[in-house]
Amino acid sequence: AQTVTQSQPEMSVQEAETVTLSCTYDTSESDYYLFWYKQPPSRQMILVIRQEAYKQQNATENRFSVNFQKAAKSFSLKISDSQLGDAAMYFCAYKDTSYGKLTFGQGTILTVHP
Amino acid sequence: DTAVSQTPKYLVTQMGNDKSIKCEQNLGHDTMYWYKQDSKKFLKIMFSYNNKELIINETVPNRFSPKSPDKAHLNLHINSLELGDSAVYFCASSHPGTGGFNEQFFGPGTRLTVL
Numbered sequence A: 001a002q003t004v005t006q007s008q009p010e011m012s013v014q015e016a017e018t019v020t021l022s023c024t025y026d027t028s029e030s031d032y033y034l035f036w037y038k039q040p041p042s043r044q045m046i047l048v049i050r051q052e053a054y055k056q057q058n059a060t061e062n063r064f065s066v067n068f069q070k071a072a073k074s075f076s077l078k079i080s081d082s083q084l085g086d087a088a089m090y091f092c093a094y095k096d097t098s099y100g101k102l103t104f105g106q107g108t109i110l111t112v113h114p
Numbered sequence B: 001d002t003a004v005s006q007t008p009k010y011l012v013t014q015m016g017n018d019k020s021i022k023c024e025q026n027l028g029h030d031t032m033y034w035y036k037q038d039s040k041k042f043l044k045i046m047f048s049y050n051n052k053e054l055i056i057n058e059t060v061p062n063r064f065s066p067k068s069p070d071k072a073h074l075n076l077h078i079n080s081l082e083l084g085d086s087a088v089y090f091c092a093s094s095h096p097g098t099g100g101f102n103e104q105f106f107g108p109g110t111r112l113t114v115l
Helices: none
Strands: A003-005 A010-014 A019-021 A024-026 A033-039 A046-052 A064-069 A074-079 A088-095 A102-104 A108-113 B004-007 B010-013 B019-025 B031-037 B043-050 B053-057 B064-070 B073-078 B087-094 B110-114
Touching (some): A003 A102, A033 A064, A033 A074, A046 A064, A046 A074, A102 B043, B031 B073, B043 B064, B073 B087
Parallel strands (some): A010 A108
Antiparallel strands (some): A033 A046, A033 A088, A088 A102, A088 A108, B004 B019, B019 B073, B031 B043, B087 B110
């Protein structure tokens, strides 16, 4: 079974600075998808960024980018120019190609200081 | 326009009661999911339906029974509620099918509190 591990329960960053959230996963599959979701206090799950395992190029979405290391099974999220609105719980998730279920990590609470 | 909606948003009930949570999506998706987020914020898949057919049934007590009357709806019925059922339940949908890069759209969640 696939597992996803986020080793940082909490992280903090100053506004306008850069922060990196870590995620590692375990799978025997060669093809899969990885996601980062954001959950603000409103509890709505919001997709931040996604990566296909067969693409070596790291995904970017505005201030959000990933560092995908397939051999190391690592998928970290970098947030540049952090804003107060980035404060939330961030979940790393793995999706297989068969049944489509998301397997989530434990989450990282990000605090942004003004 | 709400893409994935759940009712109710909050549900407080007594142990032993039976309750249902409803989910509807207006995105034309054919796959729907139920996830449970426990008190430690851990999210785990419970069920998935594809075109009204059950395709994922994780190790969930059989007191939980999903029902999909059509592709746009996936309801969750819970019998004999227990204290440990207190959690936030999320419905999600995606298209097309289960594979691929398809983003899952989540509902707002239903916070269930069992007293």
